Structures are given as structure tokens and as C-alpha cells.
Amino acid sequence: MLRHYPRHQLPGDLLAGLLVAALAVPQALGYAAVAGVPVQVGLYTLPPALLAYALFGTSRVLLVGPVSTVSVLSGSIVRTLAAGDPDLAVTLTSALAVTAGLVLVVAGLLRLGWVAQFLSEPIVTGFVLGLVVLIVVGEVPALAGLPAPSGNLAERVLTLVGGLADFDGLTLGVGAVALLVLFGGQRVLPRVPWSLVVLVAGVLVSTQAGLAGRGVTVVGDVPSGLPVPSLPLVDVRLLGGLVTGALAIAAVGIAEGLAAVRTFSAEDVDARTDDRELVAHGAADLASGLFGGMGVGGSLSKTAANASAGAHTQLSGITSAVVTLVVLVVATGALADLPRTVLSAVVVHAVWGLVRPRDFARYARLRRNDVVAALVALGGVLALGPLGGLLLAVAQSVLGLVYRSVQVDVDEMGRVETEKAAWGSLASDPTRRTYAGVVVLRPSGPLFWANATSVLARVEGMALERAASRGVHAVVLDLEATNQMDATTSDRMTHLVRSLRRRGVDVHLVRVFGEVRGVLGRAGLLELLGPGHVWHSIAAGVKAAGEHHEHPGG
Known part of the structure; x- marks a missing residue:
């Protein structure tokens, strides 16, 4: 690609890469927190995943990296398997990425790309909305300075409602301002990387005002330097849960990635696209996991930002990877004073765009069964959690297919x-x-x-x-x-x-x-x-x- 690269496209690719890095780096930090691992794991994820996709992917503008759906799935699986052990949680997160990568690569080589299209659009819509609800509820404690509750969704909501009077006013104020800037700024100047603006402002205000000493939880020390590749090894007794979780992560990550490819790279799509994308996404997961990162997916929001910024080729993704490497080497020390509530605000803003109530209204208008499918998927995630909800959605899709075939x-x-x-x-x-x-x-x-x-x-x-x-x-x-x-x-x-x-x-x-x-x-x-x-x-x-x-x- 580089040997035949048109030089006139270089400014557009470099600028797009810089702008996407400004969006991707803060989100990677937040998604690592959602996944229940230290924030540097999000930074370890970006460079290897972006470079692997640049080598194997079919789309010229798709950006892979930590995404909300994969992060919350990974976090829910790891919390169950790690039983509160933070070191084991990091190992399991990387092991999930490696296993998901192997699943996708094998599926691509066996030409099983058609399986990725098995879930209907209404089911995916309901599933994603359920994940958004879980993510937002999960970020409320950090936004308000409350202890994180445990249990299922209903138990956590009841605990939060009962403990709202104990919120930390300063923490909530910082989080509220961050949300106001993110949502308001996006409306006024949509091309500005407001996530980066809030991130930098949060560090500066925290340092100058000594927020850590006034009861505001901060990120704390973040190791600098580049990760060393290694194979994450886990106890054989955890393999069953690991493989099941990896299958779910692989399915969700490739579903969003293929949707982004079809939306922003329609001219690149052909009969072999699905199989090649399985291999490319699998390579990105493998590379991320081997370098201590977490599971990835093709990001609709970051791909949209990349395309609108003028990207022409995957050189934009390579530029974003280089910027992240620079941050890992020289800038992680500055993240120590970043308020955790700011990261929560970044995550809430990132996933809020996935809420599309108009889709439910459209399904109800077009066909009753479609809105029922979306609502069942939504209810499954809220009642059973991400993995149980995904299995319910798959079962519903299979039963729906069989039912329609019988008619x-x-x-x-x-x-x-x-x-x-x-x-x-x-x-x-x-x-x-x-x-x-x-x-x-x-x-x-x-x-x-x-x-x-x-x-x-x-x-x-x-x-x-x-x-x-x-x-x-x-x-x-x-x-x-x-x-x-x-x-x-x-x-x-x-x-x-x-x-x-x-x-x-x-x-x-x-x-x-x-x-x-x-x-x-x-x-x-x-x-x-x-x-x-x-x-x-x-x-x-x-x-x-x-x-x-x-x-x-x-």
C-alpha cells in the first residue's frame, strides 16, 4: 500500500489520524475502566489493534479499538471469573481478547462470514440499547462519588437510589460539568475533539485545585513505557467460561465492525469481505491480547469521525497508533490526577449516541415481530446481563428463523x-x-x-x-x-x-x-x-x- 501511496492523500490521512487519536485515547481509558481493568490497558489495546487491522482489513477508513459493547461484555465476564482478583482480571481480559481473535481467524479461514449476519437488525438494536443502560448505570457511582453496588441491575438501581443522599458534591459537580461540555460542545462545534478537551481540562483543574486531597477519586499512577508481548495464561478450570465469553465478544465485536464497513466502505464490499473481515478483526484481537490489551471491535463512532475528517487509507489508523505510542512513552504521568468522574462522563457521552428510540418506532410501524424481537433482546440484557442477553438474542433469532421457515x-x-x-x-x-x-x-x-x-x-x-x-x-x-x-x-x-x-x-x-x-x-x-x-x-x-x-x- 505504501509503495503505491498517492502523496496528495497524506495531509488528509495524517490530520484524520490525529483527530481520531484525540477521540480514541480518552475513550480507551474510559472503556478500560468499564472493563474493570487499569486505564493503561486501554492504551495498550490501540496500537497493536490498529496496526493489525491496517495489515489485514478490507476497509480504508474503519477504525478498530475498544468499543462500549465489547468492553462491558468483557467486564461482566471477567468480574465473574476473577472473583475480585485485580491481577487475574488483567490476565483474563487479555486472554479473552486472544481467544476471541483465534475464534474469528479460524472462522474467517473456514469462510464462515455469513454467520456474522445471523442476528437481525432489530435484535442488535435492542441488545445494544440494553448494554447502554448497563454502562450508564455502572458509571453513575463514579460520576457521583458513590461506592459501586453489586448484584443484578435491579439490585444496583435500588442501592443507588437508596444511597443518593450520600453523593459527593464536588465529584458530582466535576462530572456534571464534564457532561455539559461534552454534550453541549458536540452540538455547537461537532468537529472539535471534546473528549480530549475534557480530559486535559480535568487533569489541569485536578492538579491546580488539589481535587484528590478534597475527596475526588482520581485515576492514580499509570505506568509509562511500551507493553511487552506475552501469552496470557489462565487456570485450566476457567477455560469453559473463557471460551464462552470469547465467543460472545467475537460475535459482538465483528457485528459492529461489519456494520461500520458496510456504512462507510460500501465500495470496498464484495463476496469475500465478511471472511476477510473476520480474519482482520481476529488479528486485531490477537495483537491486542498479546500486548496486554483487551478485546476490540470496529467502531462506528470513530470510523465516522475518521471518514468525516478526510481519511483516505489506513495510514490514518497507523497515525493514531503512533500518537498512542507517544502518549504511552511520555504522557501517562499526567493522567495520575485525572478525576475518575471525568472518565465516566467520557464513557456516557460515547455510548449515548447508540441510543436510537426512533428505530423502535420504525420497527413497530413496519412489522410487529421486529419490535417484539428488539424488546426481547433489550429485556434479556437487562434481566440476564450481557452474556445471557446475547444468548437469548441468538436463541430468539434461531427460533424466529425456524418459525418463519415453518410458515x-x-x-x-x-x-x-x-x-x-x-x-x-x-x-x-x-x-x-x-x-x-x-x-x-x-x-x-x-x-x-x-x-x-x-x-x-x-x-x-x-x-x-x-x-x-x-x-x-x-x-x-x-x-x-x-x-x-x-x-x-x-x-x-x-x-x-x-x-x-x-x-x-x-x-x-x-x-x-x-x-x-x-x-x-x-x-x-x-x-x-x-x-x-x-x-x-x-x-x-x-x-x-x-x-x-x-x-x-x-
Whole structure:
């Protein structure tokens, strides 16, 4: 890339890299606190993740790094596994990143990119909103100078409400001012890196006013220097929870990353994008974890800032990585006096943009099932936590997919006289032509193991009803919508053929394509049907059904 780099793009990439670093560095500090690890872990995350994605990624403007969804997931998993051990929490955080990276790289090499699109947009919307609620509730104690409560969401909210009278006025005042500057400044001058402004101002005010000595909690000493790569090793008894958590982190991180790629790099998307992005995001997670960082994802907010600042290539991400390295070497000492409440304000401001109530209204307007899916995902996160909520969302997505797949109608077809070889449903136009003694039936969706019994039972019932009322002697079954075949479905079709033949109704199949024909052949169904019972078009099948009735030996 660098060998063929257009020099006229250099100013835009460098400026974008500097501006994104001004946004990413404060957020990385805050997200490390959300993940329950020291703030320097957030800084250790950025350079290796940005450089790894620059090497392997497909998007020219995507920025990877700590993101709210991955951070809160990582924090919830680590708190459960570490049982209050701060050193173990750091090791587990990096181990989660490494494991998630391995999962994504393997999935990409196996070309499983399609799995990343499995969760529907409404489910992701509800899931993300639930995470925002958890993050904001989790940051309220630090904003107000209150001890952090434990327990589930309801218990924490009740504890906070009961202890509001004990808030520290100075801490709350500093946090409130930081929030006012972040939200107000964003409205007035949206291109200014207000997170950096608040960060620097917080350090200066804290140092000059001696806030640490007046009861305001500060970040404390932050080690300087560059991290040394190492493999985070954990007790084998924790591997089960580690792998489960890593799968969740990988899924959430790649979901946001692919959304950002499609939003800001549509021209770079092709058939291989998902698989290549799995490898690139996995490499970023691996690099981050090996250098003592945490799990990452493609950031919608930072990618938007990168694109609007004029970035052309991944040189902007490399610039941000270099800036972060400089901060690690020369500027970490200045962070010691940073009030923790300022970091909480930065986190709240960063995740607030993910709250989109209009999406819920749009889902409700378009389709009731979509808003129900979003609300179930939201409720799952609030009631069960991030990991439980994600598993519930996945289960809901699977059940929804199966339910919709089972809802397959069977249409009786008639010939469209005004068009050559065209057939359509009689339900939409009863004047379409039918043929004496023959009924053409077509399932509206693909047949597979979950719906084969009910759909083929409907086919049998319709055939027998037409046989009794109209003297039908043959069914032409159109399998155009079915592009896969399984043992259960072929067995049910065999039962259908035998059952109808016992009642004097023959069966012909039409538009049996590809692997479907192969499976039916190996299952013995084509042999059972006999010659002249499988055709490439409805018209040919109807003609053969009529002729076969007139000349059964032909």
C-alpha cells in the first residue's frame, strides 16, 4: 500500500489520524475502566489493534479499538471469573481478547462470514440499547462519588437510589460539568475533539485545585513505557467460561465492525469481505491480547469521525497508533490526577449516541415481530446481563428463523393464458386455467426437516379433496422453492407418494433442481415414482400426468 501511496492523500490521512487519536485515547481509558481493568490497558489495546487491522482489513477508513459493547461484555465476564482478583482480571481480559481473535481467524479461514449476519437488525438494536443502560448505570457511582453496588441491575438501581443522599458534591459537580461540555460542545462545534478537551481540562483543574486531597477519586499512577508481548495464561478450570465469553465478544465485536464497513466502505464490499473481515478483526484481537490489551471491535463512532475528517487509507489508523505510542512513552504521568468522574462522563457521552428510540418506532410501524424481537433482546440484557442477553438474542433469532421457515403455504396453480409458460396462484386470480384430472400444487417456501411433515400433509389433504370433488387423478408438485433436501423431507415425500397412490392419485414432480434431485435419487424416491414422473417445467408435468392416466403402461 505504501509503495503505491498517492502523496496528495497524506495531509488528509495524517490530520484524520490525529483527530481520531484525540477521540480514541480518552475513550480507551474510559472503556478500560468499564472493563474493570487499569486505564493503561486501554492504551495498550490501540496500537497493536490498529496496526493489525491496517495489515489485514478490507476497509480504508474503519477504525478498530475498544468499543462500549465489547468492553462491558468483557467486564461482566471477567468480574465473574476473577472473583475480585485485580491481577487475574488483567490476565483474563487479555486472554479473552486472544481467544476471541483465534475464534474469528479460524472462522474467517473456514469462510464462515455469513454467520456474522445471523442476528437481525432489530435484535442488535435492542441488545445494544440494553448494554447502554448497563454502562450508564455502572458509571453513575463514579460520576457521583458513590461506592459501586453489586448484584443484578435491579439490585444496583435500588442501592443507588437508596444511597443518593450520600453523593459527593464536588465529584458530582466535576462530572456534571464534564457532561455539559461534552454534550453541549458536540452540538455547537461537532468537529472539535471534546473528549480530549475534557480530559486535559480535568487533569489541569485536578492538579491546580488539589481535587484528590478534597475527596475526588482520581485515576492514580499509570505506568509509562511500551507493553511487552506475552501469552496470557489462565487456570485450566476457567477455560469453559473463557471460551464462552470469547465467543460472545467475537460475535459482538465483528457485528459492529461489519456494520461500520458496510456504512462507510460500501465500495470496498464484495463476496469475500465478511471472511476477510473476520480474519482482520481476529488479528486485531490477537495483537491486542498479546500486548496486554483487551478485546476490540470496529467502531462506528470513530470510523465516522475518521471518514468525516478526510481519511483516505489506513495510514490514518497507523497515525493514531503512533500518537498512542507517544502518549504511552511520555504522557501517562499526567493522567495520575485525572478525576475518575471525568472518565465516566467520557464513557456516557460515547455510548449515548447508540441510543436510537426512533428505530423502535420504525420497527413497530413496519412489522410487529421486529419490535417484539428488539424488546426481547433489550429485556434479556437487562434481566440476564450481557452474556445471557446475547444468548437469548441468538436463541430468539434461531427460533424466529425456524418459525418463519415453518410458515409455508401450499398454492394451487393455474396457467396464465396471456403469458407463455407462466403459472400463478389461483388464490390471486381464480380465472387462471386448470386441467381436468390434474392439480398443480406449489409450496410457497423451501421444504426441509422442520416443515416437511406439516406442508406435505397439507399437499396430501388438498390432493384428496380435489380427487373427491373434481375427479383429480394426478398431483403435479412444484419444488422450485426447494434448493436443498434432507433425509427427513425425502422420507415424508416417499410417504406422500405411497399414500396418494393407494388412493388412486399419482404424483409427478417438476422443477427438481441440483442437489435435490441427487438426494431424492439416492433415497430411492425417483425409482419409486418411475420413468416419466420428473419434469423440468409445470407444463411438461401436466401433459405427462394426463397422458400417463390415459396410457398407464406408456
